[in-house]
Amino acid sequence: xxxxxxxxxxxxxxxxxxxxxxxxxxxxxxxxxxxxxxxxxxxxxxxxxxxxxxxxxxxxxxxxxxxxxxxxxxxxxxxxxxxxxxxxxxxxxxxxxxxxxxxxxxxxxxxxxxxxxxxxxxxxxxxxxxxxxxxxxxxxxxxxxxxxxxxxxxxxxxxxxxxxxxxxxxxxxxxxxxxxxxxxxxxxxxxxxxxxxxxxxxxxxxxxxxxxxxxxxxxxxxxxxxxxxxxxxxxxxxxxxxxxxxxxxxxxxxxxxxxxxxxxxxxxxxxxxxxxxxxxxxxxxxxxxxxxxxxxxxxxxxxxxxxxxxxxxxxxxxxxxxxxxxxxxxxxxxxxxxxxxxxxxxxx
Amino acid sequence: xxxxxxxxxxxxxxxxxxxxxxxxxxxxxxxxxxxxxxxxxxxxxxxxxxxxxxxxxxxxxxxxxxxxxxxxxxxxxxxxxxxxxxxxxxxxxxxxxxxxxxxxxxxxxxxxxxxxxxxxxxxxxxxxxxxxxxxxxxxxxxxxxxxxxxxxxxxxxxxxxxxxxxxxxxxxxxxxxxxxxxxxxxxxxxxxxxxxxxxxxxxxxxxxxxxxxxxxxxxxxxxxxxxxxxxxxxxxxxxxxxxxxxxxxxxxxxxxxxxxxxxxxxxxxxxxxxxxxxxxxxxxxxxxxxxxxxxxxx
Numbered sequence: 001x002x003x004x005x006x007x008x009x010x011x012x013x014x015x016x017x018x019x020x021x022x023x024x025x026x027x028x029x030x031x032x033x034x035x036x037x038x039x040x041x042x043x044x045x046x047x048x049x050x051x052x053x054x055x056x057x058x059x060x061x062x063x064x065x066x067x068x069x070x071x072x073x074x075x076x077x078x079x080x081x082x083x084x085x086x087x088x089x090x091x092x093x094x095x096x097x098x099x100x101x102x103x104x105x106x107x108x109x110x111x112x113x114x115x116x117x118x119x120x121x122x123x124x125x126x127x128x129x130x131x132x133x134x135x136x137x138x139x140x141x142x143x144x145x146x147x148x149x150x151x152x153x154x155x156x157x158x159x160x161x162x163x164x165x166x167x168x169x170x171x172x173x174x175x176x177x178x179x180x181x182x183x184x185x186x187x188x189x190x191x192x193x194x195x196x197x198x199x200x201x202x203x204x205x206x207x208x209x210x211x212x213x214x215x216x217x218x219x220x221x222x223x224x225x226x227x228x229x230x231x232x233x234x235x236x237x238x239x240x241x242x243x244x245x246x247x248x249x250x251x252x253x254x255x256x257x258x259x260x261x262x263x264x265x266x267x268x269x270x271x272x273x274x275x276x277x278x279x280x281x282x283x284x285x286x287x288x289x290x291x292x293x294x295x296x297x298x299x300x301x302x303x304x305x306x307x308x309x310x311x312x313x314x315x316x317x318x319x320x321x322x323x324x325x326x327x328x329x330x331x332x333x334x335x336x337x338x339x340x341x342x343x344x345x346x347x348x
Numbered sequence: 349x350x351x352x353x354x355x356x357x358x359x360x361x362x363x364x365x366x367x368x369x370x371x372x373x374x375x376x377x378x379x380x381x382x383x384x385x386x387x388x389x390x391x392x393x394x395x396x397x398x399x400x401x402x403x404x405x406x407x408x409x410x411x412x413x414x415x416x417x418x419x420x421x422x423x424x425x426x427x428x429x430x431x432x433x434x435x436x437x438x439x440x441x442x443x444x445x446x447x448x449x450x451x452x453x454x455x456x457x458x459x460x461x462x463x464x465x466x467x468x469x470x471x472x473x474x475x476x477x478x479x480x481x482x483x484x485x486x487x488x489x490x491x492x493x494x495x496x497x498x499x500x501x502x503x504x505x506x507x508x509x510x511x512x513x514x515x516x517x518x519x520x521x522x523x524x525x526x527x528x529x530x531x532x533x534x535x536x537x538x539x540x541x542x543x544x545x546x547x548x549x550x551x552x553x554x555x556x557x558x559x560x561x562x563x564x565x566x567x568x569x570x571x572x573x574x575x576x577x578x579x580x581x582x583x584x585x586x587x588x589x590x591x592x593x594x595x596x597x598x599x600x601x602x603x604x605x606x607x608x609x610x611x612x613x614x615x616x617x618x619x620x621x622x623x624x625x626x627x628x629x630x631x632x633x634x635x636x637x638x639x640x641x642x643x644x645x646x
Contacts, residue, residue, distance in 0.1 A: 125578060160609075172615040179610035185603035193593045207587035247590035254589065259604065300584075314581040325574055332566035340557055347541050347554030 009063075011035070011043045016085045018227030021105040021305075026223065040223045062087055074198065077143065077222075077230035086226040093222060097232045098282075101217040104224050105141055105286040105305045112139055112288035112303045115310040119301075125324070127317040130294050141305060143225060143284035144201055145233035148192040148214070149244040150281075154274040155252045156185040161263030180263070184256045187276070193244040194285070197233030201287075202300060203243070208311040209304040212285055216306060220284070230284060237280040249273055372412055375404040384464055388547040389635040398634040399464040401450060402457075407466040410434060411520075415445035415478045422517030429524045437531055439491060440471035443520050448479030454643050458486035459633030469549060474523045475643070476516065483511055484643030485523075489549040492630060492640040493539040499530055500642040511646035549638040551630070 010017045015030035026035040062085065076092045079085060093099075107115075116136070161182055166175040192214050196206040218224075253271070260266055286305025291298050294315050301312030340346040377383040383396050384404040405412055410430040413423055430441045442462065449457045458475040467473075470489035475482070485503060487495045495503075503526045510519035534540075542553035630640050 123581065125581065156603075161606075168618070171618050173618060174613055174615045176611065176613045178608055179612075180606045181609050182607075183603055183605045184601065186599065186601035189595045189598045190590055190593045191595055193590045202584070204584050204586040208584045210587060211592045244590070247587060248593075251589045251591050251594055254591075255594070255599075256601075259601070311583050313584050316578050316581050321574060321578065325570055328570035328573065329566045332569055333562055336562045336566060337557060337559075340562070345554055346557045348557055 011039075018086065019104060019224055021108055024104060024106075026226075037218070037221055037223065041221060044221075044223065074231045074234050075229065076232050077225035077228060079227070079229075086228075088222050088225050088230075090222065092232050099145070099220045099284045100281050102143065102220045102224050102284040103212055103214075103216050103286055103306050104218065105228065106216075107286075107288065107303065107305050107308050109139055109141065109288070111308060112141075112290070112305075112310070115303055115308055116290060116301055116312075119310055119312065119314065123314055125316045125320050126314055127294065127320075130292065130315055136290055136292055139288055139290040141228040141286065141288050143228055143230035144206065144287050145197040145231055146194045146206075146283050146285045147197050147233070147237050147240060147244070148194055148281045148283055149241060150189075150191050150277065150279040151193065151244060151248050151275065152187065152189040152277040153248065153252065154185070154187050154276055155249075155256070155272065156183070156274075157253070157256050157268055157271045158183045159266055159268040159270070161260060161266035163262060164264050182260065182263075182266075184259060186252075186256075188248070188252050188255070190244075190248045190251075192281075193247055195240045195243045197235045197237075197240060197282070198231050199234055205300055205302050205311065206287075209287065209302050209309050212304065212306055217283060225284075228286070233282065237282070241278075241280060372403075372414065373406045373409070375406075377404050384466075385635070386463070386466060388469070389463065389637065395464075395635055398456075398460050401452070402460045402464045405465055407440070410441060411443045413443075413445045415447045415476070417445045417476065417478060417516035418520065419517060422520075426517070426520055426524065429521065429528075433524065433528055433531070434471075438470070440467040440473075441524065441527055442467060442471060442473040443476075443523070444473065445476045445478065445516070447477075449477045449482065454480075454482040454484035455486065455631070455639075455641065456633065458484045458641065458643075459488075459637070459639045460635070462486055462488050462639075463633055463635040463637050469547065472527055474520065476511065476520075481645050482643060483508060483519075483646050484641060486639050486641040488637065488639055489544060492549060492551060492638065493535050493542050493544070494530055495527070495640070496536055496539045497640060497642060498536070499526070500640065502526070504642060504644050508644060508646045548632075548636055551638070 009015065010028040010031060010033055012033045013028065013031040015028055017026050017028055017035070019025075020027045023034065025037070026040060027033075028035075065085070074092075075089065076097070077086065077088045079087060116139075159182055161180050163178045163180070164175060165178075166173060168174070194206075194210060194212065196203060252273070288303040288305050290301050292301060292312070293299075297315070299313055299315060301310065303310040341348070375381070375384070377399055382391060383399045385391050385395055385399050389395060403412070403414070408431075409427065411418075411423055411427045418426065426443060430443060433439070434441050440462075444458070444461055446457070452460070454475060454477060457477070458473050461475065462471060462473045468489075470491050471487070472491045472495050473486045473488070475484045475486065477484075483504060485495070485500045487500065503523060506526065507519040507522045510516070510522060538556075539553070541556060542551045544551045630638050633639055
């Protein structure tokens with residue numbers, strides 16, 4: 001197994017070069033040079049040729065300090081644990097594992113930390129220690145492999161619905177039930193339904209930070225990964241497509257249901273979905289991840305690295321809840337009793 | 349000789365009857381004594397008319413056996429008991445028997461008898477009309493609270509059998525026993541929330557606080573509040589729809605068909621039962637005073 005790491009170094013001074021979400025380019029902290037994607041592509045091609053000549057058959061070593069880097073098999077970009085310089089494992093991004101596009105990080109680590117601190121601010125039942133720094137694991141910016149599915153589907157729903165009207169005349173109440181047979185057919189085009197292609201990121205957590213703005217998708221270049229972690233997919237396009245299809249079909253049914261709300265009751269007899277086109281694309285999307293350990297439980301938090309949407313479950317302090325419950329109950333008893341006595345003319 | 353004796357005996361009997369009848373002292377109602385109408389009442393034509401149809405009696409006697417249903421001893425004993433209770437409790441406990449009610453209802457007769465004599469505000473009156481076989485208890489002032497409708501109905505039920513069997517004295521003394529028992533027990537919990545608000549004996553009652561309802565309601569409300577607040581703390585949710593990814597401009601609902609296939613009409617009969625709830629247990633007499641009470645036939 002041959003794997004190469006590709007570190008991004010400043011072409012001018014060879015200092016480590018990281019992608020800057022702020023300037024959407026690469027800034028060298030040392031010599032102040034600024035590089036665009038075009039600049040780096042040129043330099044990269046040159047270097048690739050050079051690297052192919054000196055392939056390392058022992059695995060991969062940090063190009064900066066020479067240390068051996070151990071990473072799990074799906075990691076495509078990481079940083080050297082010794083010198084902290086970024087390391088991109090090129091071979092894992094080749095062929096079918098080359099994403100077509102990527103949304104570069106726009107939110108910095110500091111913005112992610114701030115966003116996390118905001119989550120608990122106005123929550124009443126949050127334990128005080130929860131947002132304490134010592135419980136927060138290191139925050140990580142990860143490019144997560146996503147499949148974006150385009151799904152165009154011809155749908156047909158048939159069934160029977162009832163419209164009930166009633167009126168009274170004389171001493172009788174009349175109830176009229178009109179039974180209709182309904183058919184709804186339509187074409188529903190969906191674009192870019194995201195499904196994460198990595199087993200070890202929680203699907204619900206990834207769902208919760210949707211949506212991403214796909215207008216900012218740019219053609220993939222390894223250079224975007226420098227300074228961040230990245231993974232390759234371990235669930236193929238075919239393995240997870242059912243997730244996207246289910247989501248689309250639920251949406252179609254609710255869209256059709258909205259056209260049926262004049263029926264007070266209905267039965268759907270038949271629904272068919274005939275896909276006219278289906279297409280999946282492999283992209284990397286930016287996510288800040290952090291874990292909070294509170295009372296032996298890990299609370300995962302994720303922030304959309306593009307829009308800044310921060311999501312994670314907030315723990316509830318049980319003693320606060322119980323206390324509030326009692327205080328609220330006693331307060332309500334007191335207030336309602338007072339109202340009964342003052343307004344309703346009741347007496348103890 | 350025998351004839352003379354019979355006539356004599358008859359005469360003595362008549363005389364005796366006259367003596368018994370004359371034992372009930374009555375006064376004449378006229379403008380100088382305000383027709384016997386107590387000052388707390390208005391004195392209009394209605395009140396005067398009603399008062400004139402009501403005997404004006406000595407209010408200290410308390411037992412007025414116009415229908416002569418009790419024996420002499422019974423009358424004495426009833427008077428003694430009624431006066432003892434009345435003095436002790438500062439009430440007037442009255443027993444009236446009449447041959448008939450004239451054109452009045454038992455309720456009106458009993459109320460008027462109490463109001464248009466000098467019995468005061470608080471009292472309980474038992475009326476027996478032998479002609480129409482009516483028995484009626486009228487309560488006034490505090491008596492309305494002490495002798496509430498439950499106690500009135502219970503008393504009527506307990507004394508009716510004696511009256512039906514002609515034991516009028518027993519029935520009346522049973523009535524006094526039950527009144528005395530009521531004093532011992534005091535005003536019932538339900539009626540203790542009521543207070544007399546004016547000279548006419550009108551009273552208002554506070555409803556007891558539905559404390560169980562309030563506690564249960566408060567527990568449920570605060571539980572739901574906290575449940576829905578803490579539910580928002582769980583923010584990681586699996587996506588089940590793709591609303592954000594549907595292109596609504598390109599969406600084309602090209603078939604939208606509804607065909608009527610069947611119509612049914614059914615009718616149900618509305619029964620026109622409009623029984624309102626029972627009214628309050630108190631009413632006003634011709635004087636305007638508030639009374640409680642109840643009665644029946646024996």
